Amino acid sequence: xxxxxxxxxxxxxxxxxxxxxxxxxxxxxxxxxxxxxxxxxxxxxxxxxxxxxxxxxxxxxxxxxxxxxxxxxxxxxxxxxxxxxxxxxxxxxxxxxxxxxxxxxxxxxxxxxxxxxxxxxxxxxxxxxxxxxxxxxxxxxxxxxxxxxxxxxxxxxxxxxxxxxxxxxxx
Numbered sequence: 001x002x003x004x005x006x007x008x009x010x011x012x013x014x015x016x017x018x019x020x021x022x023x024x025x026x027x028x029x030x031x032x033x034x035x036x037x038x039x040x041x042x043x044x045x046x047x048x049x050x051x052x053x054x055x056x057x058x059x060x061x062x063x064x065x066x067x068x069x070x071x072x073x074x075x076x077x078x079x080x081x082x083x084x085x086x087x088x089x090x091x092x093x094x095x096x097x098x099x100x101x102x103x104x105x106x107x108x109x110x111x112x113x114x115x116x117x118x119x120x121x122x123x124x125x126x127x128x129x130x131x132x133x134x135x136x137x138x139x140x141x142x143x144x145x146x147x148x149x150x151x152x153x154x155x156x157x158x159x160x161x162x163x164x165x166x167x168x169x170x171x
Contacts, residue, residue: 004145011142014135022132029129032110035103039111045101050087056094063089067098 004012035044054066063082064072076083080092087098102108116122144151 008142008145011139015139015143018132018135022129025125025129028110029114032107032114035107035111036114042101044107045103047099048102049097049099051095051097053094054089054096057091058089058094063096067096069100 038044050067055062058066060072060074063074063084064070067087072084074082074084080090082089082091084098086100087096089096103111113122113125116126141154144154
């Protein structure tokens, strides 16, 4: 039986310790990724009521901006009262009462981390994590000797996984 090369041994060591180091962030990304699948539903969300005073005599767009609703739409107007999905706004007093479905605090923070944009400081973490995952993909090929039966079986599984990913990507 052939001995593993020095490169193979080094890759195993880097793979092992980087795996331990990134275990926490991998768990966070896995959980938040699953939660994000259900972002278009109210799964895991709870209803939160808000009551605040905003400027008076606002138009539809301004009301939506004031309460942080990108899809804001007025349903009906009755005198000074403006009714919208899950709430109402009084044009004369500026009082707005509404409810929102929100994730619990910890899940909300986890999904925010998962969705970080390039304008946010967290994007450095996302890039670093992505590069770490890419290293895992590549270093995994140094775990077994290229001529071994385990390596050959691994290549078949790799091909099957790539094909499955491509099929799911394009259907």
